[in-house]
Amino acid sequence: MQPSLPHPAVRLDRVGKRYPGTSADAYAVRGVELDVAAGEFFSLLGPSGCGKTTLLRMIGGFTDPTEGCVLLGGEDVTGLPPEKRDVNTVFQSYALFDHLSLADNVAFGLRRKRVPRPEIRRRVADMLDLVQLGAVADRRPATLSGGQRQRVALARALVNRPQVLLLDEPLAALDLKLRRRMQVELKQIQREVGITFVFVTHDQDEALTMSDRVAVMNEGRVEQCGTPEDVYEHPASSFTASFLGTSNLVPGTYRPGRIVLDAGPELPVCARPGLADGSRVSLSIRPEKIWLSDLEPGMARVEGVVRETVYSGPTTTYLIELAPGVTVSVLEQNTDRSRMEDRWCGGERVEVGWRPEHGLVLD
Numbered sequence: 001m002q003p004s005l006p007h008p009a010v011r012l013d014r015v016g017k018r019y020p021g022t023s024a025d026a027y028a029v030r031g032v033e034l035d036v037a038a039g040e041f042f043s044l045l046g047p048s049g050c051g052k053t054t055l056l057r058m059i060g061g062f063t064d065p066t067e068g069c070v071l072l073g074g075e076d077v078t079g080l081p082p083e084k085r086d087v088n089t090v091f092q093s094y095a096l097f098d099h100l101s102l103a104d105n106v107a108f109g110l111r112r113k114r115v116p117r118p119e120i121r122r123r124v125a126d127m128l129d130l131v132q133l134g135a136v137a138d139r140r141p142a143t144l145s146g147g148q149r150q151r152v153a154l155a156r157a158l159v160n161r162p163q164v165l166l167l168d169e170p171l172a173a174l175d176l177k178l179r180r181r182m183q184v185e186l187k188q189i190q191r192e193v194g195i196t197f198v199f200v201t202h203d204q205d206e207a208l209t210m211s212d213r214v215a216v217m218n219e220g221r222v223e224q225c226g227t228p229e230d231v232y233e234h235p236a237s238s239f240t241a242s243f244l245g246t247s248n249l250v251p252g253t254y255r256p257g258r259i260v261l262d263a264g265p266e267l268p269v270c271a272r273p274g275l276a277d278g279s280r281v282s283l284s285i286r287p288e289k290i291w292l293s294d295l296e297p298g299m300a301r302v303e304g305v306v307r308e309t310v311y312s313g314p315t316t317t318y319l320i321e322l323a324p325g326v327t328v329s330v331l332e333q334n335t336d337r338s339r340m341e342d343r344w345c346g347g348e349r350v351e352v353g354w355r356p357e358h359g360l361v362l363d
Contacts, residue, residue, distance in 0.1 A: 007074065009164055009196040010036035010059060015068035016220075017054050028054045030220040032068070036164075036198060037212075041190050043199045045207040046217035047243065052200045053168055055217075059198060060166050061085050073163055086163040090170045094153045096141040102128065103137040106156045113160075127155040130189060147178045154186070158193055167199045171206065183209050204244050208232065216240050238362045241284040248290075248328040249282040254361055259283050263323035267300040268356045275361065282362045287331035289358040292318065292350060299353035304328070306344045318344055320352055328352070 017029040029051040036042045044052040057063035058070055061082035069078045077085050088109075096105050103124050110120045128134040131151035141149055150170060157165055171179045171186075187210045190197050201207050207214045208228040215225040216239075224236045235241035238249055252261040254275055260266045261283065269283065295301060307327065308319040311334075318330045330352060344350055 007038060008035040008071075009038040009040070009073060010034070010042075010198060011069075011071040011074075012055070012059070013069040013071065015055070015058060015065045015070060017051075017058060017063065018066045027051075027066075027220045029058070029065075032220075032222055034215060034222065034225065036196060038073075038196055039194050041187060041197045041199065041210055041212045043201060043207040043211040043214045044217060045201055045204065045214050045244070047202055050217040051220040052202075052217050056089075056166050056168055056198060056200050059164070060087050060089050062089075087166055088157040088160055088162040089166040089168065090153050090157045092169045092172050094141075094149050096149060096152055096156075098141050101138050101140060102133060102144075102152050105141065105152055106159050108156065109160050123159050127159045130158075130192065131155045145178075146174050147182055150174065150182060151185075154189065158189075158195065162195065164196045164198060167197060169200055169202070172201075172203075179206075180209075186210065208244075216244060218243070235284065235360065235362070238282050238284070241360070241362060246287055246329065246331075248285045248287065249362070250285070250322070250326060250328065252281060252283055254279045254281045259359075259361060261302070261322070261326075263302070263326040265302050267302065267359065269300070269359050269361050270357055272361045275363075279363070284360040284362050285328065285354055285358060287317065287329045290328065290330045290352050290354050292330055292332060292344065292352055295351065295353040296355075298356070300356055300359055301351055301353040303349060303351050306346055306348045306350055309343055309346065311343075316343060318350075320350060 012032050012034040015029060015032045016027055018027045032055060044055060046052050054063060058065050061080055065078065069076050072085060106124045106127055107120050110123065125134060128137050131154060133148060133151055141152060171182050174182060183206055211228055213226060214228055214231050216223045216231055218239050224231050224240045231240060232244055235244065241247040242249060250261055250263065252259045255277055257268065257271045258266055259269050302322055304320040304322040306318055307321050310317040314334055316332050316334055319327055320330055321327045
């Protein structure tokens with residue numbers, strides 16, 4: 001469980017969800033305890049079916065938890081419907097009204113709340129300016145690009161000034177280049193308005209780029225929660241290491257301060273307090289942490305054979321076989337000094353190395 005925050009915007013207290021007709025063990029979400037701070041950009045990250053959308057729907061009131069409590073601003077809202085909660089939701093589908101102008105789409109919720117017309121005009125204009133669409137307020141959604149429609153959906157949700165904004169993979173339908181631009185814009189908007197964002201995504205880069213903190217989910221549970229740097233640099237499980245970015249997982253046997261790889265060599269590692277001598281473990285090393293040249297004294301070193309060389313523009317990835325069935329990937333930046341003739345070729349024997357603190361011992 002993560003440390004409790006003094007005044008969380010969202011608190012999930014042992015929240016679980018089991019659907020009727022399933023076995024007692026078939027939980028979509030099981031025993032989740034999370035605090036989301038006010039003004040935080042918080043992401044729920046995980047593969048399809050891990051429970052992240054179910055968890056978001058329970059925060060929004062669209063799905064009732066089987067067990068546990070949902071609190072917003074310290075108030076237990078577990079039994080309240082969506083319209084009674086101070087939250088708004090942005091879905092992947094946008095759900096805009098094609099027969100209304102952009103301004104009328106954004107004003108829709110305010111009119112249902114009977115907000116005075118002068119205030120509606122002011123708030124709608126301010127929100128459309130914030131998402132850089134004030135100049136086209138009279139246009140219809142059908143005339144806009146996907147990114148522009150997503151900004152309208154965001155403006156419509158934010159204009160109500162919710163305590164928490166829930167976003168269910170809102171950028172998934174956009175092409176890669178537009179999605180990356182929208183990631184930056186969405187984070188800038190969140191900082192300007194200061195509203196708590198809870199963002200669901202299966203895209204690791206998206207979560208790392210946008211989030212203040214990330215909860216990595218697997219099979220209905222939170223595997224790890226922390227800052228993007230924490231969960232990437234210090235994964236707490238093999239699942240987190242392999243799902244968040246790319247990680248080499250090499251099997252071996254743990255000895256205090258060292259690991260005996262199944263591939264053969266014995267290498268230095270940072271000690272794992274509480275881990276028994278002789279435990280079966282995986283050694284996790286990120287591809288960009290492995291060196292192929294200019295190895296330094298004190299590095300963990302192992303020999304292998306280059307099996308593949310993959311050129312990807314800014315980087316080159318080498319697949320190095322350490323032993324039959326044990327292959328690691330090594331990522332090198334293609335700098336001005338990196339020339340085609342300097343790259344390693346298939347079949348060459350090489351020595352790879354990494355600093356001991358970059359080799360993480362995982363159960």
